[in-house]
Each structure stands twice: as structure tokens, then as C-alpha cells.
Amino acid sequence: MPWQRAAVIIGVGPVQGLGATLANYCAQQGLHVFIAGRSADKLKQVASVIQSHNGSVTEVVADATNVHDVKQLFARVAEQQCQVEIAIYNVDSNGFAPFLATTLDRFTELWQQNTLAAFIFAQAAITAMLPHQQGSLFFTGATASLRAKPPFTAFASAKAGLRALAQGLAREFGPQGLHVVHVVLDGVLDGDRARTQFPAFVQAKGEEGLMQLTAIAETYWAIHQQHKKCLDA
Secondary structure, three states, X not given: OOOEXXXXXXXXOOOOOHHHHXXXXXXXXXXXXXXXXXXXXXXXXXXXXXXXXXXXXXXXXXXXXXXXXHHHHHHHHHHOOEEEEEEEEOXXXXXXXXXXXXXXXXXXXXXXXXXXXXXXXXXXXXXXXXXXXXXXXXXXXXXXXXXXXXXXXXXXXXXXXXXXXXXXXXHHHHXXXXXXXXXXXXXXXXXXXXXXXOHHHHHHHOHHHOEOHHHHHHHHHHHHOOOHXXXXX
């Protein structure tokens, strides 16, 4: 019995969020989608939307910073005889604080969520994909990974670490058939978080001033399908 193609997405939150949109889009392309996040209620809501579009989905409650949780996530993938075609690290934890007001605990937490957890996820995803010598590993990045701007210095430090991790993995595992991608989202996403936390900003920007979730998902998929001759060795 052939293994079913699958996508594994960690960092899935509200229905109107990038993780959920990526999951729904991958499901519409015929992949069985494993959605992982810390909220069982949010995962159920996202799963219901995917199933309403005739998509196939498995919900896994998991904390990306917990090695055991991530290992269990990929164990579920293997148990269901699925082959990981796409793995997406979509965890994004931001922090607003002037540098001298940033506590050691908060700096560490941002590093754990944005960088360390990406390392944990990447090891599990690459281990699953290497035997097949194919697959795409995505890291959702931010403008801060390229330039730090106060009062988000701690966040930028963590995102820069994520970018460096992705670049190293791309060079190490590209020759072995894996496509490793760090996606810089240079703008505000038109999702639940922005509309809840920054409603005045969203209204001022208007629809054309925000990044549309479905358009981003389409771009991820286009990158996944990118011809090998277009890749930088």
C-alpha cells in the first residue's frame, strides 16, 4: 500500500490565521494535513473548515518547544502511513519591549519559541523526509530576521537565528533532495491577530495595505513546486 502524501504544519491557531490557511490550501491540493498547535479548540475549528472542503486532516495538540510533543507529532504521521511532502514551521511569538525593559526570561522565551523550537521541528521533519530524498521544509520568517528595530530587538534576534538555521539546513540538505525555505513576510497579515490587536491600524491600511493569507499560501505552494534547476546550491 503506497504511503499517502502529507503536510505537517505546526503553529496552527485561529481559522483566520496563516497556519490554518496553509493547512486548508495544502489539503485542497490532495495532501493529508497534520495540524499542530497548543489549543485543541482552535485545532478543531480549523479541522472542521478543512473537512467542510472535503480535505483530510489530523489534529495533534503539541507545544513546539517540547521535544516529546514534536516527536509524537511525527510518530502520528508514520503511524498513519503518510509521507511528509511539506513541513511548515509557522510558530510566531513576538515581543514589544525597550531593550532595558526586556527581562532575561522574556528574551529566552522568544528565542525558545522562534529559534530553538524550529531546530527541534527541523530535526524531526528532516529525519522523516530524508529516506525519500524529497520534500519541502518551510520556516515562516519576518522582516525582523533581516533588520532589527526597537522595541522588537529580542524578537529580531530570535528571528535572525531562525534565518541562519534555515540557510544552514538548505546548504546541508539541498544536495540530498530536500528544499529548505525561509519565507520573509514583510508586512502585516490580514488575519485574526491583527484585526483583534490592531483594529485601528488594519482599518487605516485597508485591504490593499495588508498581506492576504490565501495569496501567501499560494506562494508557499508555488515555491514547493519550484523546479530543482531554479534552486541555489
